[in-house]
Amino acid sequence: MSTLKIAIQKSGRLNEDSLQLLKECGISIDHRNAQLKATARNFPLEVFYLRNGDIPQYLEDGVVDIAILGENTLIEKGENLPIVERLGFSKCKVSLAVPKGVDYKDISYFEGKRIATSYTNTLEKYLKEKKINATFHKIAGSVEIAPNIGLADGICDIVSSGGTLFANGLKEAEVMFWSEAVLTKSPVLSAEKQVLLDKLQFRIQAILKGRAFRYVLLNAPNNKVEDIIKVIPGMKSPTVLPLAEEGWSSVHTVIPKDKFWEILDELKALGAEGILTTEIEKMVL
Ligand SMILES: Nc1ncnc2c1ncn2[C@@H]1O[C@H](COP(=O)(O)OP(=O)(O)OP(=O)(O)O)[C@@H](O)[C@H]1O
Ligand SMILES: O=P(O)(O)OC[C@H]1O[C@H](OP(=O)(O)OP(=O)(O)O)[C@H](O)[C@@H]1O
Ligand SMILES: [Mg+2]
Structure with a gap:
Protein backbone atom coordinates (compact mmCIF):
# COMPACT_ATOMS: atom_id res chain seq x y z
CA MET A 1 0.00 0.00 0.00
CA SER A 2 1.35 3.46 -0.80
CA THR A 3 2.13 6.13 1.77
CA LEU A 4 1.67 9.85 1.32
CA LYS A 5 4.75 11.91 2.16
CA ILE A 6 4.03 15.35 3.57
CA ALA A 7 6.67 18.03 4.16
CA ILE A 8 6.11 20.56 6.87
CA GLN A 9 8.37 23.26 8.26
CA LYS A 10 10.86 21.86 10.76
CA SER A 11 10.67 24.87 13.03
CA GLY A 12 9.31 28.35 12.59
CA ARG A 13 6.02 30.04 12.05
CA LEU A 14 4.27 27.28 10.09
CA ASN A 15 5.35 24.30 12.19
CA GLU A 16 2.88 24.43 15.06
CA ASP A 17 -0.25 25.22 13.04
CA SER A 18 0.64 22.56 10.45
CA LEU A 19 0.99 19.89 13.15
CA GLN A 20 -2.21 21.09 14.83
CA LEU A 21 -4.09 20.68 11.54
CA LEU A 22 -2.85 17.11 11.12
CA LYS A 23 -3.80 16.38 14.72
CA GLU A 24 -7.32 17.72 14.15
CA CYS A 25 -7.49 15.46 11.09
CA GLY A 26 -7.27 12.63 13.61
CA ILE A 27 -3.73 11.75 12.56
CA SER A 28 -1.32 10.87 15.36
CA ILE A 29 2.34 11.10 14.64
CA ASP A 30 5.13 9.34 16.51
CA HIS A 31 7.69 12.11 16.51
CA ARG A 32 10.79 12.17 18.63
CA ASN A 33 12.78 15.39 18.97
CA ALA A 34 15.47 15.89 16.33
CA GLN A 35 13.96 13.19 14.12
CA LEU A 36 13.46 14.59 10.62
CA LYS A 37 10.99 11.93 9.53
CA ALA A 38 8.07 10.48 11.42
CA THR A 39 5.31 8.03 10.61
CA ALA A 40 1.64 8.43 11.37
CA ARG A 41 0.07 5.63 13.36
CA ASN A 42 -3.41 5.71 11.90
CA PHE A 43 -3.12 7.14 8.38
CA PRO A 44 -0.75 6.15 5.53
CA LEU A 45 1.30 9.30 6.04
CA GLU A 46 4.98 10.06 6.54
CA VAL A 47 5.90 13.50 7.84
CA PHE A 48 9.18 15.14 6.76
CA TYR A 49 10.42 18.08 8.85
CA LEU A 50 12.27 20.40 6.47
CA ARG A 51 13.35 23.99 5.89
CA ASN A 52 10.69 25.91 3.95
CA GLY A 53 13.03 27.02 1.22
CA ASP A 54 14.00 23.43 0.39
CA ILE A 55 10.47 22.05 0.12
CA PRO A 56 9.51 23.30 -3.39
CA GLN A 57 12.43 21.41 -4.97
CA TYR A 58 11.54 18.21 -3.07
CA LEU A 59 7.99 18.52 -4.43
CA GLU A 60 9.19 19.16 -7.99
CA ASP A 61 11.39 16.06 -7.81
CA GLY A 62 8.64 13.94 -6.25
CA VAL A 63 10.77 13.26 -3.17
CA VAL A 64 7.78 14.37 -1.10
CA ASP A 65 4.17 14.31 -2.32
CA ILE A 66 2.50 17.21 -0.57
CA ALA A 67 3.49 20.09 1.70
CA ILE A 68 2.23 22.92 3.83
CA LEU A 69 3.96 26.14 2.79
CA GLY A 70 3.44 29.87 2.78
CA GLU A 71 1.97 30.99 -0.54
CA ASN A 72 4.90 33.44 -0.70
CA THR A 73 7.31 30.50 -0.86
CA LEU A 74 5.37 29.00 -3.79
CA ILE A 75 5.50 32.32 -5.60
CA GLU A 76 9.25 32.61 -4.97
CA LYS A 77 10.33 29.04 -5.59
CA GLY A 78 7.47 26.85 -6.75
CA GLU A 79 5.87 28.25 -9.87
CA ASN A 80 4.67 24.80 -11.01
CA LEU A 81 3.19 23.85 -7.70
CA PRO A 82 -0.60 24.17 -7.44
CA ILE A 83 -2.55 25.45 -4.43
CA VAL A 84 -4.61 22.46 -3.36
CA GLU A 85 -6.21 24.21 -0.38
CA ARG A 86 -5.85 27.57 1.33
CA LEU A 87 -5.42 26.91 5.03
CA GLY A 88 -6.21 30.27 6.62
CA PHE A 89 -3.23 30.60 8.98
CA SER A 90 0.13 32.44 8.77
CA LYS A 91 -1.51 35.34 7.00
CA CYS A 92 0.94 38.05 6.00
CA LYS A 93 1.83 40.47 3.23
CA VAL A 94 4.89 40.64 1.02
CA SER A 95 5.63 44.34 0.80
CA LEU A 96 8.13 46.93 -0.27
CA ALA A 97 9.25 49.28 2.49
CA VAL A 98 11.36 52.42 2.67
CA PRO A 99 12.94 54.50 5.47
CA LYS A 100 10.20 56.45 7.22
CA GLY A 101 11.73 59.83 6.30
CA VAL A 102 11.35 59.16 2.55
CA ASP A 103 8.63 61.16 0.81
CA TYR A 104 7.30 58.08 -0.98
CA LYS A 105 4.81 58.77 -3.77
CA ASP A 106 4.78 55.73 -5.99
CA ILE A 107 6.77 52.78 -7.26
CA SER A 108 8.97 55.04 -9.41
CA TYR A 109 10.89 55.77 -6.17
CA PHE A 110 12.62 52.42 -6.66
CA GLU A 111 14.01 53.25 -10.14
CA GLY A 112 17.79 52.79 -9.95
CA LYS A 113 17.64 52.02 -6.22
CA ARG A 114 19.11 49.11 -4.20
CA ILE A 115 16.59 46.77 -2.59
CA ALA A 116 17.42 44.14 0.04
CA THR A 117 15.31 40.99 0.06
CA SER A 118 15.16 37.22 0.50
CA TYR A 119 12.55 37.11 -2.28
CA THR A 120 14.58 37.97 -5.37
CA ASN A 121 12.49 36.02 -7.94
CA THR A 122 9.27 37.52 -6.64
CA LEU A 123 10.74 41.01 -6.61
CA GLU A 124 12.27 40.68 -10.07
CA LYS A 125 8.96 39.64 -11.57
CA TYR A 126 7.05 42.37 -9.75
CA LEU A 127 9.41 45.17 -10.78
CA LYS A 128 9.53 43.91 -14.37
CA GLU A 129 5.75 44.19 -14.58
CA LYS A 130 6.02 47.74 -13.20
CA LYS A 131 8.88 48.52 -15.61
CA ILE A 132 11.24 49.50 -12.79
CA ASN A 133 14.99 48.80 -12.87
CA ALA A 134 16.63 48.26 -9.51
CA THR A 135 19.50 46.26 -8.05
CA PHE A 136 18.93 43.55 -5.45
CA HIS A 137 20.85 42.51 -2.37
CA LYS A 138 19.87 38.99 -1.44
CA ILE A 139 19.91 38.42 2.32
CA ALA A 140 18.55 35.38 4.15
CA GLY A 141 16.95 37.15 7.12
CA SER A 142 16.75 40.30 9.27
CA VAL A 143 16.23 42.18 6.01
CA GLU A 144 14.82 45.21 7.82
CA ILE A 145 18.32 46.13 9.01
CA ALA A 146 19.61 46.75 5.46
CA PRO A 147 18.61 50.43 4.97
CA ASN A 148 20.02 51.33 8.41
CA ILE A 149 23.46 49.98 7.60
CA GLY A 150 23.56 51.66 4.21
CA LEU A 151 23.19 48.42 2.26
CA ALA A 152 19.93 49.35 0.52
CA ASP A 153 17.44 52.14 -0.16
CA GLY A 154 14.47 49.92 0.54
CA ILE A 155 13.47 46.36 1.29
CA CYS A 156 11.02 43.71 0.12
CA ASP A 157 9.92 41.38 2.94
CA ILE A 158 7.09 39.87 4.89
CA VAL A 159 4.93 42.25 6.90
CA SER A 160 2.34 41.17 9.40
CA SER A 161 1.76 43.57 12.32
CA GLY A 162 4.26 46.05 10.88
CA GLY A 163 6.14 45.97 14.19
CA THR A 164 9.48 45.00 12.68
CA LEU A 165 9.27 47.78 10.07
CA PHE A 166 8.38 50.31 12.76
CA ALA A 167 11.14 49.19 15.11
CA ASN A 168 13.67 49.64 12.34
CA GLY A 169 12.54 53.08 11.18
CA LEU A 170 10.84 51.85 8.00
CA LYS A 171 7.35 52.24 6.53
CA GLU A 172 5.36 50.10 4.12
CA ALA A 173 5.43 51.55 0.60
CA GLU A 174 3.66 48.92 -1.56
CA VAL A 175 1.77 45.74 -0.71
CA MET A 176 2.86 43.31 -3.44
CA PHE A 177 0.46 40.52 -2.42
CA TRP A 178 -1.18 38.76 0.52
CA SER A 179 -0.08 35.30 1.56
CA GLU A 180 -1.35 32.51 3.80
CA ALA A 181 -0.40 28.90 4.47
CA VAL A 182 -1.47 26.57 1.67
CA LEU A 183 -1.49 22.86 0.97
CA THR A 184 0.39 22.11 -2.24
CA LYS A 185 1.32 18.93 -4.09
CA SER A 186 4.00 17.49 -6.32
CA PRO A 187 3.40 17.79 -10.08
CA VAL A 188 4.30 14.09 -10.34
CA LEU A 189 1.83 12.72 -7.81
CA SER A 190 0.64 9.18 -8.66
CA ALA A 191 -3.08 8.38 -8.99
CA GLU A 192 -2.83 6.11 -5.97
CA LYS A 193 -1.39 8.91 -3.83
CA GLN A 194 -3.98 11.35 -5.17
CA VAL A 195 -6.65 9.11 -3.59
CA LEU A 196 -4.89 9.48 -0.23
CA LEU A 197 -4.57 13.22 -0.73
CA ASP A 198 -8.32 13.45 -1.48
CA LYS A 199 -9.01 11.64 1.77
CA LEU A 200 -6.76 14.01 3.73
CA GLN A 201 -8.19 17.06 1.95
CA PHE A 202 -11.74 16.01 2.84
CA ARG A 203 -10.73 16.02 6.52
CA ILE A 204 -8.95 19.38 6.20
CA GLN A 205 -11.98 20.96 4.54
CA ALA A 206 -14.24 19.72 7.34
CA ILE A 207 -11.91 21.35 9.88
CA LEU A 208 -11.60 24.63 7.99
CA LYS A 209 -15.39 24.86 7.58
CA GLY A 210 -15.83 24.13 11.28
CA ARG A 211 -13.35 26.91 12.13
CA ALA A 212 -15.32 29.37 10.00
N1 LIG B 1 5.38 37.80 10.79
C1 LIG B 1 4.69 36.86 10.16
N2 LIG B 1 3.36 36.75 10.35
C2 LIG B 1 2.64 35.80 9.74
N3 LIG B 1 3.17 34.91 8.87
C3 LIG B 1 4.49 34.97 8.66
C4 LIG B 1 5.32 35.93 9.28
N4 LIG B 1 6.59 35.74 8.89
C5 LIG B 1 6.55 34.69 8.05
N5 LIG B 1 5.29 34.22 7.89
C6 LIG B 1 4.84 33.10 7.07
O1 LIG B 1 5.38 31.92 7.63
C7 LIG B 1 6.29 31.30 6.73
C8 LIG B 1 7.46 30.76 7.50
O2 LIG B 1 8.21 31.82 8.04
P1 LIG B 1 9.50 31.53 8.94
O3 LIG B 1 10.10 32.84 9.25
O4 LIG B 1 9.12 30.65 10.07
O5 LIG B 1 10.41 30.66 8.00
P2 LIG B 1 11.53 31.01 6.95
O6 LIG B 1 12.58 31.76 7.66
O7 LIG B 1 10.89 31.67 5.78
O8 LIG B 1 12.00 29.56 6.46
P3 LIG B 1 12.92 28.38 7.07
O9 LIG B 1 12.00 27.20 7.32
O10 LIG B 1 13.86 28.11 5.98
O11 LIG B 1 13.54 28.90 8.33
C9 LIG B 1 6.64 32.38 5.70
O12 LIG B 1 6.96 31.81 4.46
C10 LIG B 1 5.36 33.16 5.64
O13 LIG B 1 4.42 32.54 4.80
O1 LIG C 1 5.24 42.74 10.68
P1 LIG C 1 5.74 41.86 11.79
O2 LIG C 1 4.61 41.31 12.62
O3 LIG C 1 6.79 42.51 12.61
O4 LIG C 1 6.38 40.55 11.12
C1 LIG C 1 7.31 40.66 10.09
C2 LIG C 1 8.58 39.97 10.40
O5 LIG C 1 8.34 38.57 10.64
C3 LIG C 1 9.21 37.81 9.82
O6 LIG C 1 10.42 37.56 10.45
P2 LIG C 1 10.64 36.41 11.53
O7 LIG C 1 10.19 36.89 12.88
O8 LIG C 1 9.99 35.17 11.06
O9 LIG C 1 12.20 36.26 11.59
P3 LIG C 1 13.22 35.67 10.49
O10 LIG C 1 13.67 36.85 9.69
O11 LIG C 1 14.32 35.07 11.31
O12 LIG C 1 12.50 34.65 9.67
C4 LIG C 1 9.47 38.71 8.61
O13 LIG C 1 10.63 38.34 7.93
C5 LIG C 1 9.52 40.08 9.22
O14 LIG C 1 10.81 40.39 9.64
MG1 LIG D 1 10.81 34.51 9.01
Whole structure:
Protein backbone atom coordinates (compact mmCIF):
# COMPACT_ATOMS: atom_id res chain seq x y z
CA MET A 1 0.00 0.00 0.00
CA SER A 2 1.35 3.46 -0.80
CA THR A 3 2.13 6.13 1.77
CA LEU A 4 1.67 9.85 1.32
CA LYS A 5 4.75 11.91 2.16
CA ILE A 6 4.03 15.35 3.57
CA ALA A 7 6.67 18.03 4.16
CA ILE A 8 6.11 20.56 6.87
CA GLN A 9 8.37 23.26 8.26
CA LYS A 10 10.86 21.86 10.76
CA SER A 11 10.67 24.87 13.03
CA GLY A 12 9.31 28.35 12.59
CA ARG A 13 6.02 30.04 12.05
CA LEU A 14 4.27 27.28 10.09
CA ASN A 15 5.35 24.30 12.19
CA GLU A 16 2.88 24.43 15.06
CA ASP A 17 -0.25 25.22 13.04
CA SER A 18 0.64 22.56 10.45
CA LEU A 19 0.99 19.89 13.15
CA GLN A 20 -2.21 21.09 14.83
CA LEU A 21 -4.09 20.68 11.54
CA LEU A 22 -2.85 17.11 11.12
CA LYS A 23 -3.80 16.38 14.72
CA GLU A 24 -7.32 17.72 14.15
CA CYS A 25 -7.49 15.46 11.09
CA GLY A 26 -7.27 12.63 13.61
CA ILE A 27 -3.73 11.75 12.56
CA SER A 28 -1.32 10.87 15.36
CA ILE A 29 2.34 11.10 14.64
CA ASP A 30 5.13 9.34 16.51
CA HIS A 31 7.69 12.11 16.51
CA ARG A 32 10.79 12.17 18.63
CA ASN A 33 12.78 15.39 18.97
CA ALA A 34 15.47 15.89 16.33
CA GLN A 35 13.96 13.19 14.12
CA LEU A 36 13.46 14.59 10.62
CA LYS A 37 10.99 11.93 9.53
CA ALA A 38 8.07 10.48 11.42
CA THR A 39 5.31 8.03 10.61
CA ALA A 40 1.64 8.43 11.37
CA ARG A 41 0.07 5.63 13.36
CA ASN A 42 -3.41 5.71 11.90
CA PHE A 43 -3.12 7.14 8.38
CA PRO A 44 -0.75 6.15 5.53
CA LEU A 45 1.30 9.30 6.04
CA GLU A 46 4.98 10.06 6.54
CA VAL A 47 5.90 13.50 7.84
CA PHE A 48 9.18 15.14 6.76
CA TYR A 49 10.42 18.08 8.85
CA LEU A 50 12.27 20.40 6.47
CA ARG A 51 13.35 23.99 5.89
CA ASN A 52 10.69 25.91 3.95
CA GLY A 53 13.03 27.02 1.22
CA ASP A 54 14.00 23.43 0.39
CA ILE A 55 10.47 22.05 0.12
CA PRO A 56 9.51 23.30 -3.39
CA GLN A 57 12.43 21.41 -4.97
CA TYR A 58 11.54 18.21 -3.07
CA LEU A 59 7.99 18.52 -4.43
CA GLU A 60 9.19 19.16 -7.99
CA ASP A 61 11.39 16.06 -7.81
CA GLY A 62 8.64 13.94 -6.25
CA VAL A 63 10.77 13.26 -3.17
CA VAL A 64 7.78 14.37 -1.10
CA ASP A 65 4.17 14.31 -2.32
CA ILE A 66 2.50 17.21 -0.57
CA ALA A 67 3.49 20.09 1.70
CA ILE A 68 2.23 22.92 3.83
CA LEU A 69 3.96 26.14 2.79
CA GLY A 70 3.44 29.87 2.78
CA GLU A 71 1.97 30.99 -0.54
CA ASN A 72 4.90 33.44 -0.70
CA THR A 73 7.31 30.50 -0.86
CA LEU A 74 5.37 29.00 -3.79
CA ILE A 75 5.50 32.32 -5.60
CA GLU A 76 9.25 32.61 -4.97
CA LYS A 77 10.33 29.04 -5.59
CA GLY A 78 7.47 26.85 -6.75
CA GLU A 79 5.87 28.25 -9.87
CA ASN A 80 4.67 24.80 -11.01
CA LEU A 81 3.19 23.85 -7.70
CA PRO A 82 -0.60 24.17 -7.44
CA ILE A 83 -2.55 25.45 -4.43
CA VAL A 84 -4.61 22.46 -3.36
CA GLU A 85 -6.21 24.21 -0.38
CA ARG A 86 -5.85 27.57 1.33
CA LEU A 87 -5.42 26.91 5.03
CA GLY A 88 -6.21 30.27 6.62
CA PHE A 89 -3.23 30.60 8.98
CA SER A 90 0.13 32.44 8.77
CA LYS A 91 -1.51 35.34 7.00
CA CYS A 92 0.94 38.05 6.00
CA LYS A 93 1.83 40.47 3.23
CA VAL A 94 4.89 40.64 1.02
CA SER A 95 5.63 44.34 0.80
CA LEU A 96 8.13 46.93 -0.27
CA ALA A 97 9.25 49.28 2.49
CA VAL A 98 11.36 52.42 2.67
CA PRO A 99 12.94 54.50 5.47
CA LYS A 100 10.20 56.45 7.22
CA GLY A 101 11.73 59.83 6.30
CA VAL A 102 11.35 59.16 2.55
CA ASP A 103 8.63 61.16 0.81
CA TYR A 104 7.30 58.08 -0.98
CA LYS A 105 4.81 58.77 -3.77
CA ASP A 106 4.78 55.73 -5.99
CA ILE A 107 6.77 52.78 -7.26
CA SER A 108 8.97 55.04 -9.41
CA TYR A 109 10.89 55.77 -6.17
CA PHE A 110 12.62 52.42 -6.66
CA GLU A 111 14.01 53.25 -10.14
CA GLY A 112 17.79 52.79 -9.95
CA LYS A 113 17.64 52.02 -6.22
CA ARG A 114 19.11 49.11 -4.20
CA ILE A 115 16.59 46.77 -2.59
CA ALA A 116 17.42 44.14 0.04
CA THR A 117 15.31 40.99 0.06
CA SER A 118 15.16 37.22 0.50
CA TYR A 119 12.55 37.11 -2.28
CA THR A 120 14.58 37.97 -5.37
CA ASN A 121 12.49 36.02 -7.94
CA THR A 122 9.27 37.52 -6.64
CA LEU A 123 10.74 41.01 -6.61
CA GLU A 124 12.27 40.68 -10.07
CA LYS A 125 8.96 39.64 -11.57
CA TYR A 126 7.05 42.37 -9.75
CA LEU A 127 9.41 45.17 -10.78
CA LYS A 128 9.53 43.91 -14.37
CA GLU A 129 5.75 44.19 -14.58
CA LYS A 130 6.02 47.74 -13.20
CA LYS A 131 8.88 48.52 -15.61
CA ILE A 132 11.24 49.50 -12.79
CA ASN A 133 14.99 48.80 -12.87
CA ALA A 134 16.63 48.26 -9.51
CA THR A 135 19.50 46.26 -8.05
CA PHE A 136 18.93 43.55 -5.45
CA HIS A 137 20.85 42.51 -2.37
CA LYS A 138 19.87 38.99 -1.44
CA ILE A 139 19.91 38.42 2.32
CA ALA A 140 18.55 35.38 4.15
CA GLY A 141 16.95 37.15 7.12
CA SER A 142 16.75 40.30 9.27
CA VAL A 143 16.23 42.18 6.01
CA GLU A 144 14.82 45.21 7.82
CA ILE A 145 18.32 46.13 9.01
CA ALA A 146 19.61 46.75 5.46
CA PRO A 147 18.61 50.43 4.97
CA ASN A 148 20.02 51.33 8.41
CA ILE A 149 23.46 49.98 7.60
CA GLY A 150 23.56 51.66 4.21
CA LEU A 151 23.19 48.42 2.26
CA ALA A 152 19.93 49.35 0.52
CA ASP A 153 17.44 52.14 -0.16
CA GLY A 154 14.47 49.92 0.54
CA ILE A 155 13.47 46.36 1.29
CA CYS A 156 11.02 43.71 0.12
CA ASP A 157 9.92 41.38 2.94
CA ILE A 158 7.09 39.87 4.89
CA VAL A 159 4.93 42.25 6.90
CA SER A 160 2.34 41.17 9.40
CA SER A 161 1.76 43.57 12.32
CA GLY A 162 4.26 46.05 10.88
CA GLY A 163 6.14 45.97 14.19
CA THR A 164 9.48 45.00 12.68
CA LEU A 165 9.27 47.78 10.07
CA PHE A 166 8.38 50.31 12.76
CA ALA A 167 11.14 49.19 15.11
CA ASN A 168 13.67 49.64 12.34
CA GLY A 169 12.54 53.08 11.18
CA LEU A 170 10.84 51.85 8.00
CA LYS A 171 7.35 52.24 6.53
CA GLU A 172 5.36 50.10 4.12
CA ALA A 173 5.43 51.55 0.60
CA GLU A 174 3.66 48.92 -1.56
CA VAL A 175 1.77 45.74 -0.71
CA MET A 176 2.86 43.31 -3.44
CA PHE A 177 0.46 40.52 -2.42
CA TRP A 178 -1.18 38.76 0.52
CA SER A 179 -0.08 35.30 1.56
CA GLU A 180 -1.35 32.51 3.80
CA ALA A 181 -0.40 28.90 4.47
CA VAL A 182 -1.47 26.57 1.67
CA LEU A 183 -1.49 22.86 0.97
CA THR A 184 0.39 22.11 -2.24
CA LYS A 185 1.32 18.93 -4.09
CA SER A 186 4.00 17.49 -6.32
CA PRO A 187 3.40 17.79 -10.08
CA VAL A 188 4.30 14.09 -10.34
CA LEU A 189 1.83 12.72 -7.81
CA SER A 190 0.64 9.18 -8.66
CA ALA A 191 -3.08 8.38 -8.99
CA GLU A 192 -2.83 6.11 -5.97
CA LYS A 193 -1.39 8.91 -3.83
CA GLN A 194 -3.98 11.35 -5.17
CA VAL A 195 -6.65 9.11 -3.59
CA LEU A 196 -4.89 9.48 -0.23
CA LEU A 197 -4.57 13.22 -0.73
CA ASP A 198 -8.32 13.45 -1.48
CA LYS A 199 -9.01 11.64 1.77
CA LEU A 200 -6.76 14.01 3.73
CA GLN A 201 -8.19 17.06 1.95
CA PHE A 202 -11.74 16.01 2.84
CA ARG A 203 -10.73 16.02 6.52
CA ILE A 204 -8.95 19.38 6.20
CA GLN A 205 -11.98 20.96 4.54
CA ALA A 206 -14.24 19.72 7.34
CA ILE A 207 -11.91 21.35 9.88
CA LEU A 208 -11.60 24.63 7.99
CA LYS A 209 -15.39 24.86 7.58
CA GLY A 210 -15.83 24.13 11.28
CA ARG A 211 -13.35 26.91 12.13
CA ALA A 212 -15.32 29.37 10.00
CA PHE A 213 -18.67 28.80 11.74
CA ARG A 214 -20.20 28.78 15.22
CA TYR A 215 -23.10 26.67 16.46
CA VAL A 216 -25.94 28.68 18.04
CA LEU A 217 -28.84 27.59 20.24
CA LEU A 218 -31.47 30.05 21.42
CA ASN A 219 -34.97 30.29 22.80
CA ALA A 220 -37.61 32.50 21.22
CA PRO A 221 -41.33 33.19 21.47
CA ASN A 222 -43.09 31.35 18.65
CA ASN A 223 -44.29 34.59 17.03
CA LYS A 224 -40.64 35.72 16.60
CA VAL A 225 -39.27 32.51 15.15
CA GLU A 226 -39.98 33.43 11.54
CA ASP A 227 -38.04 36.72 11.79
CA ILE A 228 -35.20 35.02 13.63
CA ILE A 229 -34.85 32.34 10.98
CA LYS A 230 -34.41 35.07 8.36
CA VAL A 231 -31.15 36.22 9.96
CA ILE A 232 -29.79 32.69 10.60
CA PRO A 233 -30.37 30.59 7.48
CA GLY A 234 -28.12 27.74 8.73
CA MET A 235 -26.73 24.89 6.62
CA LYS A 236 -30.01 23.74 5.10
CA SER A 237 -32.46 25.43 7.43
CA PRO A 238 -32.44 25.88 11.21
CA THR A 239 -33.80 23.22 13.58
CA VAL A 240 -36.86 24.50 15.45
CA LEU A 241 -38.12 22.47 18.42
CA PRO A 242 -40.91 23.26 20.88
CA LEU A 243 -39.88 24.11 24.44
CA ALA A 244 -41.72 22.56 27.41
CA GLU A 245 -43.13 26.02 28.09
CA GLU A 246 -46.10 26.73 25.85
CA GLY A 247 -45.57 29.38 23.13
CA TRP A 248 -41.76 29.09 23.05
CA SER A 249 -39.32 27.35 20.70
CA SER A 250 -35.67 26.41 20.69
CA VAL A 251 -33.78 27.30 17.50
CA HIS A 252 -30.46 25.60 16.57
CA THR A 253 -28.29 26.69 13.68
CA VAL A 254 -24.79 27.65 12.48
CA ILE A 255 -23.59 31.19 11.77
CA PRO A 256 -20.44 32.42 10.02
CA LYS A 257 -17.74 33.40 12.52
CA ASP A 258 -16.93 36.66 10.75
CA LYS A 259 -20.55 37.90 11.21
CA PHE A 260 -20.89 36.44 14.69
CA TRP A 261 -21.38 39.60 16.79
CA GLU A 262 -23.60 41.39 14.27
CA ILE A 263 -25.91 38.37 14.08
CA LEU A 264 -25.96 38.03 17.86
CA ASP A 265 -27.04 41.69 18.19
CA GLU A 266 -29.81 41.12 15.65
CA LEU A 267 -31.02 37.98 17.40
CA LYS A 268 -31.20 39.79 20.73
CA ALA A 269 -33.09 42.68 19.16
CA LEU A 270 -35.57 40.19 17.66
CA GLY A 271 -36.38 38.76 21.09
CA ALA A 272 -34.09 35.73 21.29
CA GLU A 273 -33.22 34.63 24.84
CA GLY A 274 -30.88 32.12 26.43
CA ILE A 275 -28.48 32.29 23.49
CA LEU A 276 -25.69 29.69 23.68
CA THR A 277 -22.86 29.50 21.16
CA THR A 278 -20.13 26.96 20.75
CA GLU A 279 -17.22 26.15 18.45
CA ILE A 280 -17.64 23.49 15.79
CA GLU A 281 -15.01 20.76 15.58
CA LYS A 282 -15.80 19.56 12.07
CA MET A 283 -18.41 20.51 9.51
CA VAL A 284 -19.37 18.63 6.33
CA LEU A 285 -21.89 20.25 4.05
N1 LIG B 1 5.38 37.80 10.79
C1 LIG B 1 4.69 36.86 10.16
N2 LIG B 1 3.36 36.75 10.35
C2 LIG B 1 2.64 35.80 9.74
N3 LIG B 1 3.17 34.91 8.87
C3 LIG B 1 4.49 34.97 8.66
C4 LIG B 1 5.32 35.93 9.28
N4 LIG B 1 6.59 35.74 8.89
C5 LIG B 1 6.55 34.69 8.05
N5 LIG B 1 5.29 34.22 7.89
C6 LIG B 1 4.84 33.10 7.07
O1 LIG B 1 5.38 31.92 7.63
C7 LIG B 1 6.29 31.30 6.73
C8 LIG B 1 7.46 30.76 7.50
O2 LIG B 1 8.21 31.82 8.04
P1 LIG B 1 9.50 31.53 8.94
O3 LIG B 1 10.10 32.84 9.25
O4 LIG B 1 9.12 30.65 10.07
O5 LIG B 1 10.41 30.66 8.00
P2 LIG B 1 11.53 31.01 6.95
O6 LIG B 1 12.58 31.76 7.66
O7 LIG B 1 10.89 31.67 5.78
O8 LIG B 1 12.00 29.56 6.46
P3 LIG B 1 12.92 28.38 7.07
O9 LIG B 1 12.00 27.20 7.32
O10 LIG B 1 13.86 28.11 5.98
O11 LIG B 1 13.54 28.90 8.33
C9 LIG B 1 6.64 32.38 5.70
O12 LIG B 1 6.96 31.81 4.46
C10 LIG B 1 5.36 33.16 5.64
O13 LIG B 1 4.42 32.54 4.80
O1 LIG C 1 5.24 42.74 10.68
P1 LIG C 1 5.74 41.86 11.79
O2 LIG C 1 4.61 41.31 12.62
O3 LIG C 1 6.79 42.51 12.61
O4 LIG C 1 6.38 40.55 11.12
C1 LIG C 1 7.31 40.66 10.09
C2 LIG C 1 8.58 39.97 10.40
O5 LIG C 1 8.34 38.57 10.64
C3 LIG C 1 9.21 37.81 9.82
O6 LIG C 1 10.42 37.56 10.45
P2 LIG C 1 10.64 36.41 11.53
O7 LIG C 1 10.19 36.89 12.88
O8 LIG C 1 9.99 35.17 11.06
O9 LIG C 1 12.20 36.26 11.59
P3 LIG C 1 13.22 35.67 10.49
O10 LIG C 1 13.67 36.85 9.69
O11 LIG C 1 14.32 35.07 11.31
O12 LIG C 1 12.50 34.65 9.67
C4 LIG C 1 9.47 38.71 8.61
O13 LIG C 1 10.63 38.34 7.93
C5 LIG C 1 9.52 40.08 9.22
O14 LIG C 1 10.81 40.39 9.64
MG1 LIG D 1 10.81 34.51 9.01
